[in-house]
Amino acid sequence: MITVIANLKGGSGKSTVAFNLALWLMSRGEDVVAYDLDPQRTLSDVARVRSDDEIMPVLEVNIPADIDVKQSLNNHSCHVLVDVGAANLTAMKAAISIADRIIVPVQPSQPDVWATQRFLKIIKDACENGNDPELVAFINRADTHHAVRESDEAEQALTMLEKFRIIPNRLCQRTDFRRTLSEGLSIFELAGKGKGADEFERFASALYPGLKKLDMRQ
Ligand SMILES: Nc1ncnc2c1ncn2[C@@H]1O[C@H](COP(=O)(O)OP(=O)(O)O)[C@@H](O)[C@H]1O
Ligand SMILES: [Mg+2]
Incomplete structure (x- = not known):
């Protein structure tokens, strides 16, 4: 399944x-196989932080040439996650043209809407074609204050x-989410008992309802 974020x-x-x-x-x-089609290369950088710090599991991130995007993404039977950015519209459109699902994070502001x-x-x-x-759209960086x-x-x-199908499980603006990228750790590895981890668990479960935690299978 090809999922483009x-x-x-x-x-x-x-x-993130x-x-x-x-x-x-x-x-x-x-x-999981990840693709980084955004010239900012954030996903590649965070994967490199992980490998430099020898954090397991390794996240494999591929960067195909624009002309190879469709063929590369289509070449897997596992979960394919694709990070794209507007700075490379050619690659973004190629990925969208073969995507099964597009997840759109939206910040809570009118310009973002x-x-x-x-x-x-x-x-x-x-x-x-x-x-x-x-x-799928959802609110990211939601304010934590209910008012x-x-x-x-x-x-x-x-x-x-x-x-759009709206996922009601928002991710709030949290320091822990910001730290995931800088430290190369998922929100679960960084703060597994925190509110951010709870939010992400609910969000991801809404996207992949059938998947259970490994330790729950044993
Ligand atoms: N829910 C969140 N809470 C706090 N910081 C966040 C959250 N989501 C993203 N960020 C931070 O916002 C910045 C942009 O996020 P990023 O994932 O790089 O966005 P994009 O890939 O869309 O440009 C990063 O510094 C990231 O750590
Ligand atoms: Mg990015």
Whole structure:
């Protein structure tokens, strides 16, 4: 299954989600291959932090040439996670044109909702070949304070956009999520008992409802 984590906006949490989702799937005993199609190379950098610090399991991250994107992504029977960025629209569109699912993290602000609306047009253009991926959006970097309404408003605005399935399990703005990238550790390895880990568990389980933790199988 090819899952592309995408949005036009930088800083919405694409690489954070791709990285943590890859390790969450691996913790379920699933085989994962990751692709980094964003010239920022955040996913490659965080995988390198892991390997430099000899943290197991190893996260394999591939960087194909633009011309090889479709062939490379199609070449696996396991979970394929693809981190893309608007700085390479060619690679982004190639990945979208063969994706089974597109996960769109959206920050709780009006410009981010507008950008997501524009992004739908890019998806539509990239899928002129007839591809019909599932489109999933969710609020990332939600405010932790309940009195702040922006996250509710942004999520409400997303429900108005056609075609998106909204995952109600938001990820909040948390220092632990920020530290995952700098330390090369998933939110579970970094702060397994924290609120961020709980949030990510619920979020990932909503995306992959059938998968159980390895230790629960024994
Ligand atoms: N839920 C979150 N809470 C706190 N910081 C976050 C969260 N999600 C992402 N970040 C931070 O925001 C910045 C941008 O995230 P990143 O995943 O690199 O976004 P993108 O790949 O969309 O550009 C990074 O510093 C990252 O650590
Ligand atoms: Mg990124």
